[in-house]
Each structure stands twice: as C-alpha cells, then as structure tokens.
Amino acid sequence: MISLRFQDGTLLLDGLPEDGGPLAGLCVWDARVRLHRAAALHYAAILRRLHGKAEYRDEARAYAEVVLAEREPRPMRHYQRAALEAWEGAQRRGVVVLPTGAGKSYVALRAMLACRRSALVLAPTIDLVVQWATDLEARLGRPVGQYGGGEKRLDDITVATYDSGILFMPWHGNRFGLIIFDEVHHLPSGVTSQTASMCIAPFRLGLTATPERSDGQEGRLDDLVGPIVHRTRIDELEGEFLASYQAEVVEVAMDPDEAASYTAHRAQYLTFLRASGVQLSGPTGWQDFLAAAGRDPRGRAALRAWREQKRLARASRAKLRAVWELLREHGGERALIFTDDNDTAYEIGRQMVLPVMTHHTRPAERRAMLAAFRDGSWPVLVTSKVLNEGVDVPEASVGIIVSGSGSVREHVQRLGRILRPQQGKVAVLYELVSAGTAEGFTSERRRSHAAFGENDWRDEAPPAPRPPPPARPC
Secondary structure, three states: OEEEEEEOOEEEEEOOOOOOHHHEOOEEEEOOOOEEEEEHHHHHHHHHHHOOOOOEEEOOOOOOEOOOOOOOOOOOOHHHHHHHHHHHHOOOEEEEEOOOOOOHHHHHHHHHHHHOEOEEEEEOOHHHHHHHHHHHHHHHOOOOEEEEOOEEEOOOEEEEEHHHHHHHHHHHOOOOOEEEEEOHHHOOOHHHHHHHHOOOOOEEEEEEOOOOOOOOHHHHHHHHOOOEEEEOOHHHHEOOOEOEEEEEEEEEOOOHHHHHHHHHHHHHHHHHHHHHOOOOOOOOHHHHHHHHHHHOHHHHHHHHHHHHHHHHHHOOHHHHHHHHHHHHHOOOOOEEEEOOOHHHHHHHHHHHOOOEEOOOOOHHHHHHHHHHHHOOOOOEEEEOOOOOOOOOOOOOOEEEEOOOOOOHHHHHHHHHOOOOOOOOOEEEEEEEEEOOOOHHHHHHHHOOOHHHOOOOHHHOOOOOOOOOOOOOOO
C-alpha cells in the first residue's frame, strides 16, 4: 500500500520501491526520513499514475467540497465563456489571457462554481487582495478569508498576497483544491513560484493581460499552472466590452538650457561607456557599467551624468507644462498621471497641488484616495507604479504617461486602467516623450503590442491545449 502525506509544502510517499516504481520521475529518495518525497504540485499527476494501477491511501488531501452559489447570476460574455470552456477542457489547469477590464475575476468566480472545492486566490498587492475579497463576498454571499496586510483568516474561500502565500503554504498547502493566480506573470519570479510548487491544488487557473516576461521565464507557467488555454486581445473588445480609446504620442521639446544640459550629460556618459568597452545591449550590460563605474572616478561621474540626463528627459519643465495643458484640455474628466519614479510624481503633486500615490502610501490612505477619485472629489491622481496592476478605477478616462520603462506589459497595464467601460466613454492615453532623447527608443519598445497598432510575435494565438488523459475527479 502506497501512502501520501503532506509535509512542509511537499509530499511524503511511503511504500514505493527504491527506484520510485510507478512514480519514477515525480519523486526523489530523501535519505533523511528514508522515504520518497515529491513537490506538492505533482499531487494530481501522482494520483493519475496510481489510479487503477496500485493501491494507495491519500492522507495528503485536506481540501473540501464546498457548496457555492452566485447571489445574482449573470450571463457570461462570449469570450469569458470560451475562456472557461478552454480551461475546463485542459483538465481545469491553465492560463487565461484577457485585457484589463474584460472581467477576468468573473471567469475566476465561474471556475470556483464549476470546481466546488475550497479555493485560494493569490494577488500581488494588498489593494488587489481587498478588491478580490470584497467582490467575492458580495457575489457569493459568504465570508471570504484574507491573509496579508495584517489579516490572518483562512476560510474555504481565501484571498492572499503572493508574499503571504509563501509564508503559510508549508502548513496549509493541502487545504485548497483550486488555486487562482491573479497577475500570474509574477509567479515565475524567484521564491514566488513556491506558492505554486508547495500547493497540492489539482485545479489551477492563471489570470493576466500580459503573460510575457522580459526574462523569458513565462515558460515556467506550463509546469506551475498549465499552458495558455485562451487569449483575447484589447483590440478585439474595444468599443463593445471595453471603452473605445485613442493612444497618442506627444513629443515635447525641452527648453534650450535643459536640452543643452541633457546633451552634455549624455555625451559624458556615452564617452565613458565607449572608453570602458561596456556593451549595454548584452545580458549583463548594466551590471558591467556599474562595476566599471565603481572602479574609476570618471565612471562615477558618468553614472551621475546618466542620472541627470535621465531626470531631464523624464521630468523637464516643458513636460510638466504639457501635463498641465492636458489637464486643462480635459477639465472635468477623471485623469491618472503615471511616472517612472517617485520623485517626478511628488514634483508634479507639489507644483500642481495634486494627490500622489506611491508605494510609500499606507493602505488606509490608498483606499481613501481611490474613493475620493472615484466619487470625483479628487478628479486627478498622480502615481508612479502602484496603479499599474489590477486596481479598478472605471471612472478614469484620461491617462497621461509622463515617463515609464520600455516594458510592453507596463504600457498595456497603464492603458488598461482607463478602459473600464462606461456609457459614451472614449478613453485617451497620452504618452509624453522628450524630443531628441533616448525616450524615443524606449517609447517604440513599449508600444510593440496590438493595442497600439503594432504587431508582435507574442500576440500569436496560443497552441491548442493538450488533450487530458483519463483521470478520476480530484
């Protein structure tokens, strides 16, 4: 008789031959306890191998069947239904890619209703955890556990941050039959992936608008969650399920003195790069530059020059005047202003007397600021990066990107913040670019997406999901 036990985020397997027998390749021999051990995420695969082939006793499973019902059922949109059906056809494992504002959370809710198992939702921020918990409690009419941000309540339906999941998974990784990863592109990062590997949940759903990662690690999602089973793009939903939108790049000429300073500082920085032989295009280019700068006084001066030319390009006086003119042009509309750094955000807030939200803003203050934005008390909100993901602000119709990285994901996420549909709404995203600077190249990189009229290899349709092998329900 083979037995399975859950221990510290892993599975202990007793009764196997030394080579692992039917579970060879899924487990390893642990000489410390003289038993075989497997990652918890292999739980479903282990049961499939053992079912009908060997007697076994499952002492690992601690999740329960739960009775769930939607308080006010509503019809699914066609793409939501297609996503759910594709996920169910792939053994209820896989990643669903839908644009921000397209209703990913409702697909997750219907997945919970279909599985009827205790479920855990993981999200990257406290703001998203609170949003998920509030929404699920309203739709299901039952208490929802919350773990993170000072809360430590586990229930049959629980929402937690990824960071909290890492902490409690060694003890509670067998408590959930369904695990849902919001903004699943975070999952392959370092220890964050342990939230998937230490959980036995046989049913797994990943949600994101942009699964691709700059480090190419999105391929790990196949093992941690499952393959991409459905993808719908922003341009497929524009005007019907998402607000119609315009994306406009605005080139801003710097004042002559700032332009001259930018040119001088950039020349100093590039001169040192050429002299030191550093190639920034390489995989370790930036680290090589920092190492070279640390060895040479001229390098430290070049690093200061790099910072100054960067500051001038992303927050010149002309750019801030352009922000003010756009706010005047869209007076009465709800606007979000995005920056790449906190200093620029605070400077805009100081000059224009506007509220600023950064990662330093405490959770209670964030909630108050978002409430004031939603009810129109504060029609403009300045932020660096904390509103890039997930937070629901359907009232926003204008986005102004003062500065940003070259990340396609970040750019699409910022667009998504203003695409929540409302009657007669046409959203506008302005991207301010300092003319004649390196920002032009950064802008081109981040607009490599169909949402901005650019084709990209990553927007190709995903492969058809693999046919599921026969298995008993978990």
